[in-house]
Amino acid sequence: MKTRAVRMYGEMDLRLEEFELPEIKDDEILVKVISDSICMSTYKLAKQGKKHKRAPQDIDVNPIITGHECSGVIVQVGEKWKDKYKVGDKWALQPALNYQGKLDSPGYSYRFCGGDATYCIMPHEVMELDALLPYDGEAFYQASLGEPMSCVIGGYHANYHTNKQNYNHAMGTKKDGNILIMGGCGPMGLGAVSYGIRFENKPKRIVVTDVDDAKLERAASVISPEFAASKGVELIYFNSSKENAEEELLALTDGHGYDDVFVYVPFKPVAEMGDRLLAFDGCMNFFAGPTDNQFKSEINLYNAHYTSTHILGTTGGNNDDLLEALQLAAKGEINPSVMVTHVGGLDAVADTTCNLPGIPGGKKLCYTQFDMPLTAIDDFEELGKKDELFAKLDESCKAHNGLWNPEAEKILFAHFNVEI
Structure with a gap:
């Protein structure tokens, strides 16, 4: 044939x-x-x-x-x-x-x-x-x-959280927690928003960042904050190019930080900001796949030691x-x-x-x-x-x-x- x-x-x-x-x-x-x-x-x-x-x-x-x-x-x-x-x-x-x-x-x-x-x-x-x-x-x-949706779903399932009583890992994003999806107005990020709204470990809040107002506006039109609210989730779209972006992102959680961070763009400053915004026992998933096999960024190992922050990467489902x-x-x-x-x-x-x-x-x-x-x-x-x-x-x-x-x-x- x-x-x-x-x-x-x-x-x-x-x-x-x-x-x-x-x-x-x-x-x-x-x-x-x-x-x-x-x-x-x-x-x-x-x-x-x-x-x-x-x-x-x-x-x-x-x-x-x-x-x-x-x-x-x-x-x-x-x-x-x-x-x-x-x-x-x-x-x-x-x-x-x-x-x-x-x-x-x-x-x-x-x-x-x-x-x-x-x-x-x-x-x-x-x-x-x-x-x-x-x-x-x-x-x-x-x-x-x-x-591609299975890759998104795999990322949600792969995240994990710990406790100080034993060494068991609770798999999945934290229930009633704060999720940050960085660079999230592209196709995979929007898939992550769509899934996060209905994931069994439903978060209290999902914050989606981008630096392009047009992309943020489109994202809000196809998955609106009003729709997310009807499903019990606060959805916020945020332009992270502003001068005090990090402080404002932290303020959205009342200073708690983000329990789960997904990095959807292979950009060093974005990954480093995500690491800084992690809450106690926060998990950051570096989802974006770089083409450079020497891609690196700095992480705060003090926080990894004292506040149990942790980082992983997923690809595929x-x-x-x-x-x-x-x-x-x-x-x-x-x-x-x-x-x-x-x-x-x-x-x-x-x-x-x-x-x-x-x-x-x-x-x-x-x-x-x-x-x-x-x-x-x-x-x-x-x-x-x-x-x-x-x-x-x-x-x-x-x-x-x-x-x-x-x-x-x-x-x-x-x-x-x-x-x-």
């Missing part, structure tokens, strides 16, 4: 090509990919090429397919898996594999497996690790966004985190749509990936079964004056608080004759 896919040959060398897939083996599964959201991790892969720890060293002659935040339907099932997987079933993918100590991962390491493709082959280790998960939701994009993300999205308890600001087709993937840091907004969602320029949701109205498709998409998004939604996805599928 032929597939069209974006393949990486080296540093910033991504090419959309058509080529033949081999026949699947008895322990493999052929899938049709419908949607893939572009992750900053894929940009980091493209920037590093062979230097990336998950990339094979022969990509110049055996290129890999990029993309890992993907979803679709099963087309063909190898004999080994016929009792577990069925043709036509929808799927979501947990790409953070750790199979027999190897870091190989879909979208980073495989010649025939990645989300930026019309069709691809799931290798046996994906199924061995139960990483090809069933999905019964309404829209494919929600399953694609399940992967596990299968349970992804299942939780999918289930919560299906129930409407979290809204991954807050992440998406742009939509495009397969032909937009390579250029978008290589220029991702310079494209404003949140998640760039691409549908792999057709070509379409990457387009901002905010531009739908103007484009709709001359193009009926964008007029319909604009109407749909405006009916959903300006957000991408299942109805809009169906409009695209009908326009491009996508068969599921």
